[in-house]
Amino acid sequence: MAGITLQAPDLVARIATILRAAGSSAEEADTVAANLVLANLSGHDSHGVGMVPRYVDAVLEGGLKPNTSVKVQLDAGALLTLDGQRGYGQIVGAQAMGLAIARARELGSCVMALGHAHHLGRIGHFAEMAVAQGLVSIHFVNVLSRPVVAPYHGGDGRFGTNPCCIGVPLPGQEPFILDFATSRVAQGKMRVAHNEGRQAEPGTLIDERGRPTTDPGVVVVPQPGGGFGALLPFGEHKGYGMAVACELLGGALTGGGTWHRPADQARAVLNGMLAIVVDPHKLGTADAFGREALAFVDWLRQSPPAPGTDGALIAGEPERAARAERQRHGIAVDAATWAEINAAAAKVGLAAA
Structure with a gap:
């Protein structure tokens, strides 16, 4: 079977149909599908429509609850503690950020703790919600699923x-959006590489015996010994320290929990997120902030390009370039991923596309 290239609206429609068949309302299905396709458009196929087979499995096993909203557990002004109740992360995450943004605009800042959200997807989406309102946001997220990163x-x-x-x-420019996994690469990128038959970069992976490898399959499919690589x-040690900080802040501090048990086969992916949202105007530094931020970014852009490069970029620029390119030429989905999506559709009673 060959891969497929679709324009974004057509891909959204196909994914939304599958999610509706899996139990979501039309509005929820459209929102989740659009969010996934936006990740593909942004060049982050790891967080895009390739997640749908896992979502369908998670719904069928009961770990993901369609049509579920965020629940307020604590409202203490600039402090919000929220429970995602295993709802779609694209839904409860946006609801949580909407509450945090409103509170930051009112009070100047908000510390929002969200636990028990199903897979939040591309975290940059939530930062984009904040910067669109002129706010700064910082996010620490942990992942409750089969552990795939080694200390x-x-x-x-x-x-x-x-x-x-x-x-x-x-001010007057596209925002700075820094969004990164604390592993060398995202787990989903290894799924995509495995499906496309590509090798990983050296220094990215270890196999189930702890030895270096470039085979992305070691973290995607069970290995001969029955386990997985990492x-x-x-x-x-720096990225490792940041990963631990995300577990402690996104998991422990939010009340969503940390991972400290043997791996299981559950398909659900739960996230906790600690978000800090700040309004520069309420902080009293908006004018200096805008002036100094633009001056620094301009200073960076004046750096002469290193040999073989187009010069220094600002975080968020690659995603915006990818969106423009894929809006024009469509989104390519490899054959293995498209087959998995069609298999997921069959599980909820739909014919292959």
Whole structure:
């Protein structure tokens, strides 16, 4: 079977149909599908429509609850504690950020703790919500699923890819959106590489015996010994430290929980997120902030390009370039991923597309 290239609206329609068949309302299905396709448009196929087979499995096993809203557990002004109740992360995450944004605009800042959300997807989406309102946001996220990242100097998976994200509005310019996994690469990128038959970069993975490997399948499918390999943290001890911080802040502090048990086969992916949202105007530094931020970004852009490069980029620029390219030429979905999506559709009674 060959892969397929679709324009974004057509891909959204197909994914929304599957999600409706899996139990979501039309509005929820459309919102989740649009969010997934936006990840593909942004160049992050790891967080795009390739997640649908896992979502369908999670719904069928009861770990993901369609048509579920965020629940307020604590409202203490600038402090919000929220429960995602295993709802779609694209839904409860946006609801949680909407509450945090409103509170930051009112009070100047908000610390929002969200636990028990199903897979939140691309965390940069939530930072984009904040910067669109002129707000700064910082996000620490943990992942409750089969642990796929090894500690620095460790030999097996002990925690998830635990993303960190920072969004900063830049007056009159596109925002700074830093969104990264604390592993060398995202787990979903290894799924995509495995499906496309590509090897991983050296220094990215270890196999189930703790040895270096470039085979992405070691973290995607069970290995001959019955276990899995693991991703490595980025930046050696520095990325490892950031990953632990995301587990402690996104998991422990939010009340969503941390991973400290043997791996299981559950398909649900739960996230906790600690978000800090700040209004520069309420802080009293808006004028200096805008002036200094633009001056610094301009200073960076004046750096001469390194040989073989187009010069320094600002976080968020690659995603915006990818969106423009894929809006024009469509989104390519490899054959293996498209087959998995069609298999997921069959599980909820739909014919293959």
